Amino acid sequence: MTAREAGAVADTATGPGAGAKPAGGRPAPKSARGIRTRAALVAAARQVFESDGFVDARISDIARTAGVASGSFYTHFDSKEEIFSEVVAQVRDEMLHPHVRARGGSADPRDWIAAANREYLRAYRRNARLMAALEQVSRVDQQFAALRAERASAFIDRNAALIRDLQQRDLVTSRLDARVTALALSSMVSRMASLVFVEGEQIGFDTLLETLNWIWFNALQLPEPS
C-alpha cells in the first residue's frame, strides 16, 4: 500500500501508466526545438495554473510565460484541458517518490497505513497549489471528474482489499462494506490535505497525520501493537 493509495480519491495525479504521454492532441514534436517549446509550454502552464487556477488561466498567458507566440500554443495543444492533463501527468510522476514504492518489512497493517498517509500528505503538500487547480477543474470539467474517479478507483480497490483481508482475519467486523469504508477514509485524508495545504487551515503536519492515523486505526479496529 503506497501513499497514493491512501488518499487517492481526489487524486488524478496518481494511477497506473504514470509517465505516459496522453494519446490525444497534436502530434509529438519531431525536432529538438519543438520538444523544447513543448516542454516550455508545459512548464509555463504549470506556473500559470498554480497561480491562477484552471478557470482563470489564459492560453495567452501560458504562451507568454513560455516565451513563445500565442499561436504556437496550438502547434502543440488543442485546448487548455489538454495541456492541463499534461501538467497533471508531470506532477503525477513527481509525486512518485522511489521510497514510496519500495515498501515492505513490517507485517503490521498499521505501519502500512501510517506510511501511506504520511507519504500522501507530503506529496500533497509539495504540490499543493497544483492540487488546488486540479480540484477546481474536476468541478468544472465533467471529463476530468470522470478521469479522476476512474483513476482513483484502482486505489480505492486496493484499500478495500486491505479491509477485506482484515475482515477475513476477523480483525474488522464483517458488517462493514469494505469499499465504502475505503472510500470514506480515503476521502477524509484527501479532503483534509486540501483544507490544510491549499485552504490554509492551521494544523501542524504531525498533528494532522496522527489524527488521521488514529481514525483509520480505530475505524478498522486495529489493535495497538503489543
Place this chain on the structure above:
Amino acid sequence: MTAREAGAVADTATGPGAGAKPAGGRPAPKSARGIRTRAALVAAARQVFESDGFVDARISDIARTAGVASGSFYTHFDSKEEIFSEVVAQVRDEMLHPHVRARGGSADPRDWIAAANREYLRAYRRNARLMAALEQVSRVDQQFAALRAERASAFIDRNAALIRDLQQRDLVTSRLDARVTALALSSMVSRMASLVFVEGEQIGFDTLLETLNWIWFNALQLPEPS
C-alpha cells in the same frame, strides 16, 4: 448537534446569521414590483446555478429565466457572486428542518451523531445540484472559500466541544486534538455526500450512513450501548 453540524465543513449554507440579507450590494427594493423582481431573480439564479454550475452561469440566462430584462439584474445585484450568496442563504434556510433543531431525550452521544449524520445527508441529497455549484464556487472564488471556512468553523467548534466533553469523561483518549478530529470526521461526511449525491457514486443511502456512523463511533471509541 444538528445535521448541519456533522458535515458543515463544506457548507457555506450553514452558520450564524442565517436569513440575514448580505450587507453589500444594492438597497433592498421598496415597491411590491421590486420585491417581486428580486425574488424572481433569486429563484431563477438557483435554477441556473443548479443546471450550469457557478462558472458557466450567465447573468443574461438568469434574467431570461426570471422573465425580466437583463439590465434589471443590476437593479438588484452587483455581481454573480452576490446573487449566488443570496441563493445560498435561501437554501440554508430550507436545509434547516424544524425536527433537526428540536432534539433531545437520548443521553447517548451515538444517537446524536447518528441523527446528525442522517439529517446532513438528507439535506445534502435534497440540494445536491446546488451543493455542487457551491463547491465549485469555493474553488473559484477566494472570497467564498473564506466565507465557507468562517461559517463552518462554528459547527466544527461544536463538534469539537462534543469530543472534548467525551475526553473529559474519559470516553475518548486525550491524545486527540478535538478540533482536528472534528474537522476530519466532518470532512469525511461532506466529501462522501458530494461523491454520492453529486458525482453519482453508487452507494445506497443506508449503507453510506451506517458506514459513516461506524467510523465516527469507532474513531471516538464510543462503546456499544449495553
Place this chain on the structure above:
Amino acid sequence: MTAREAGAVADTATGPGAGAKPAGGRPAPKSARGIRTRAALVAAARQVFESDGFVDARISDIARTAGVASGSFYTHFDSKEEIFSEVVAQVRDEMLHPHVRARGGSADPRDWIAAANREYLRAYRRNARLMAALEQVSRVDQQFAALRAERASAFIDRNAALIRDLQQRDLVTSRLDARVTALALSSMVSRMASLVFVEGEQIGFDTLLETLNWIWFNALQLPEPS
C-alpha cells in the same frame, strides 16, 4: 410570365413570399433604436457585400460601416450568412417592379417572353454588384445553393408550363422535355446577365436582349407574328 421567371435560375432574389423576414436568428428588435440599428446593419452589409463580395466581407467592417460596435452585430444576427440572406430579401423586394407583375393584354407568347427577358435584365443590371456576391455565395455555401435552387424552381416550373402549353397547341415539338428546355433557356439569360453586368463583357443592352429573345423564339419555334 414575369421578368423574374425568365432568368430565375440563378436568382435567389426572386420567389414567392417576397418581403417576409427570414424566420431564424435573433429575435426581432422591439425598440425603435433596435429597429434602426438592425436596418443600418443590413444597409451596411449590402454596401460591404457589394464592394468586397461575400467571402471577403468582414463582420467588423459591416458593423463599422453601420456605425455600431462590432459586438452589436450579434445582437441582431448570428452569422454573415444570416445577414446576407436579409440583404438578399431586401434586394428581392426591390427587384419586383409593380409593372412586372401586372401584365396582360397581348396574346402573343413572344410578347410575354420579350417583356420577361427585358425586365430580368434590367433588374439584374440595377443590382449587378449584389448579384455578383450572390453568385459567389452560392458557390461557397451549400445551404445557399440549395435555397437558390429551390426558389428558382417555381419559376422554372412556370416557364416549363408555358412550353408545355405551346406543345399542346402544336407550336412546339413534343420531343422537347419542357422542364429541361425551360432550365436551359433561363440559365442562358441569367448567365449572360452576369457576364455583361457583373463581369463587364462589352455588349449593349439592346443587342443582348434581342439576341436572347431570338434564341428563345427560335428554340420554341414561335412563328413571326404575321
Place this chain on the structure above:
Amino acid sequence: MTAREAGAVADTATGPGAGAKPAGGRPAPKSARGIRTRAALVAAARQVFESDGFVDARISDIARTAGVASGSFYTHFDSKEEIFSEVVAQVRDEMLHPHVRARGGSADPRDWIAAANREYLRAYRRNARLMAALEQVSRVDQQFAALRAERASAFIDRNAALIRDLQQRDLVTSRLDARVTALALSSMVSRMASLVFVEGEQIGFDTLLETLNWIWFNALQLPEPS
C-alpha cells in the same frame, strides 16, 4: 469545332497555350527530387480543391496530402492561386481527348455542333468537382475571372466564326450578332453542365444533350438534314 469550343465560356481549363507552365512563380525545379515534390503538390492540390473548393482549401492540407512539409510548398509555389492555375492547366490537358481534335468528314454543321456539345458535357462530367472549384475561384479572384474570360474568348470567336459563316451562306439571319449569339449559346451549355454535374440537377445525359442541341440548331435555324 471542338468540344471545348462549345461551352468554353465558363472554362478556364481550355484555351491556347495548353500545357505551358505559368510564367510567374518560382523557378522550375532541376533535381529529380524537386520535380517529384512539385508533381506531388499539384496532384494533392487537385484532390484538395476537388473536395474542399478553392476558398476552403488550405496550403497545409495540400502539403500534408502530398506528403511533404508545409514549408516545402513555398519552394515551388508562391500562393494558392498559383498552384491552382497549375492544376487547371493539368486538367485542361486531360480534357483534350484526341478524338475531339481530329474531326472531319461530315459537312453538316449540325454534326459538328452535336459532337462538340457531347464532348464538352463528357469532359465536364469527368471533371465535375474541379470545375466546381474553378467556378468558385473565378467568383472570388478577379485575376482568375479575367483569365477565364481571356481564354474563353478564343473559342467564342471560333463559334462566332461558324455563325458568321452560316450567315454568309444565308443559313442564319444576318440580324444576329454572331459573337453575342455564340456567347449566349456557349453560356447555356456550360451553365447546364454545372447545374447537372456539379449541383446535382437530375437530368439524364442524353436528354440534356438533345435539348441543348435542339436549341442550338433552332437558334441558328439549321434545317433538318434532308
Place this chain on the structure above:
DNA sequence: CATGAATGAGAGTTCATTCAT
C-alpha cells in the same frame, strides 16, 4: 423600476508565410 439594446475589452483560433536547421 424595467427595458433591451449598445458597448468594447478580451479570449480563443486559424493559417499563410518565414526561416533556422
Place this chain on the structure above:
DNA sequence: GATGAATGAACTCTCATTCAT
C-alpha cells in the same frame, strides 16, 4: 531542397456592464 516549428496579424464571438428611454 526539405523540414517542421514559430510567428503574429486578423477575425470571430462572448458577455458583463452601462444607459437612454
